[in-house]
Amino acid sequence: MPEAHDIKGIIKHVIEVIIDELKLEEVTVDTFSPDMDLIDELGIDSMDLATIALVLQDEYKIVIDEDDYPKMKTVRLIAEYVEGKLSTEN
Amino acid sequence: MAIKNEAAVKPLKPRFSDLIAPPEVKERWEKVRKYFFLRESTYDMSNRCNLRCDGCYYYEGEKQFAAENGEIQAWRELMQSEAARGITYVVLAGAEPSLVPELLDVCYQEIPLGSIATNGFKKIPESVGYKIHISVWGNDETSLRVRKAKNLLKKQIENYKNDARAIFVYTFTRENIDEVHEVAGMLAAENCKLTFNVFSSPVGYNGSLRHTDESLERTRQAMIDLLKLYPQNVLFSVYNAVAHTHQSGLHDLYTCSYPRQNSSQDIGLGRSFRQYRTDLSWDRSVACCVPDTDCADCRHYAAGSAVVTARIYRHVNSLSIFKSWLDYVDTYLAVWVMGYEKGKNLCAEPVSPPEVKKVGNIS
Numbered sequence: 400m401p402e403a404h405d406i407k408g409i410i411k412h413v414i415e416v417i418i419d420e421l422k423l424e425e426v427t428v429d430t431f432s433p434d435m436d437l438i439d440e441l442g443i444d445s446m447d448l449a450t451i452a453l454v455l456q457d458e459y460k461i462v463i464d465e466d467d468y469p470k471m472k473t474v475r476l477i478a479e480y481v482e483g484k485l486s487t488e489n
Numbered sequence: 490m491a492i493k494n495e496a497a498v499k500p501l502k503p504r505f506s507d508l509i510a511p512p513e514v515k516e517r518w519e520k521v522r523k524y525f526f527l528r529e530s531t532y533d534m535s536n537r538c539n540l541r542c543d544g545c546y547y548y549e550g551e552k553q554f555a556a557e558n559g560e561i562q563a564w565r566e567l568m569q570s571e572a573a574r575g576i577t578y579v580v581l582a583g584a585e586p587s588l589v590p591e592l593l594d595v596c597y598q599e600i601p602l603g604s605i606a607t608n609g610f611k612k613i614p615e616s617v618g619y620k621i622h623i624s625v626w627g628n629d630e631t632s633l634r635v636r637k638a639k640n641l642l643k644k645q646i647e648n649y650k651n652d653a654r655a656i657f658v659y660t661f662t663r664e665n666i667d668e669v670h671e672v673a674g675m676l677a678a679e680n681c682k683l684t685f686n687v688f689s690s691p692v693g694y695n696g697s698l699r700h701t702d703e704s705l706e707r708t709r710q711a712m713i714d715l716l717k718l719y720p721q722n723v724l725f726s727v728y729n730a731v732a733h734t735h736q737s738g739l740h741d742l743y744t745c746s747y748p749r750q751n752s753s754q755d756i757g758l759g760r761s762f763r764q765y766r767t768d769l770s771w772d773r774s775v776a777c778c779v780p781d782t783d784c785a786d787c788r789h790y791a792a793g794s795a796v797v798t799a800r801i802y803r804h805v806n807s808l809s810i811f812k813s814w815l816d817y818v819d820t821y822l823a824v825w826v827m828g829y830e831k832g833k834n835l836c837a838e839p840v841s842p843p844e845v846k847k848v849g850n851i852s
Contacts, residue, residue: 444526444761445799446798450522450801453805469753472755
């Protein structure tokens, strides 16, 4: 369960989820840029993104619409999306 | 056949972590997700074929008129540029790839994961380590009538029995449903692997191969019967049968993600998929795995392998639908990826595809 629901805390947790789910070994929470393009620079694709979205849904108890997946191109965009959902759904 | 409608039975959506908690589900999830890196494109290799089959996808539309580029260096450069843009899996198809073995070799050298769709009449050299999908359209009597080929199944088996690359793909048409038992028996006796396809009409085709609701229902039953009868030979699942014989085609059920039906270029197939013609050109507006198929009638096994798999998030509403999705993906990987072994299916009951509101019988 993520500890903080402010944008900084969400960014940190989204990075943790991505590193954990994709089993990334060459980056850490400190070295992972929240503005890195996940598709172009990290090379993740739709299945990875769907997996990350499913985990984040669980952890933040929000609903992430499948039509919104393509918007989630960076950690910051994901975190802002989650923050928006938390303020409207909880 | 009665189908359980999950939405009606269990409206509450479980947590994803709960879905993957059972050990057998967790194990299968971890097994299949290792292949999420696969990014495919397809390539017509030649405009020639040594057979002429009724209802052939290749000899429909514009692609059949593209000039043939047989330059080895041109193909090598194409494969290198494909790898550079992230393509990790190639599907080598029309018209008949076995006629250009030197090009298959080049593709394999540059991108080592892929598959070849062939009629199996001419054996593809063992140096090409791709999965080989051998199309079967019925028994030899039917093959002679529809494909103008004598003793085709016998020849196909002769060429590919004991070949770990080979998967025989039986395409169910409206006319050949009953003879699948004879064909499956012959293939099982030779220890060959078999999977199923459903004839999907080319645009404008209204001939006798086109399915009806009744023939789809019979096809589904035959698939499930053979899955039970030859579990060691048939690579399929009950959910595969449901998804591919539904009254609605794959596009209506799952929303096709190939560029032809998907304008988004943000991510997934809409972003990376290309369908190259024999002159090495491609056209986004018609790009899909079986071009010139009538999308409303598309139940093609290649289409489903990508489209159903991509819709993971629609399959997390219950444990049985998620297990069914895992069975589907496990099947797809066993059919398409060299070295991947299919596990035992996790869900033996027919579950309705997500977001289809019908309850009960499909027909």
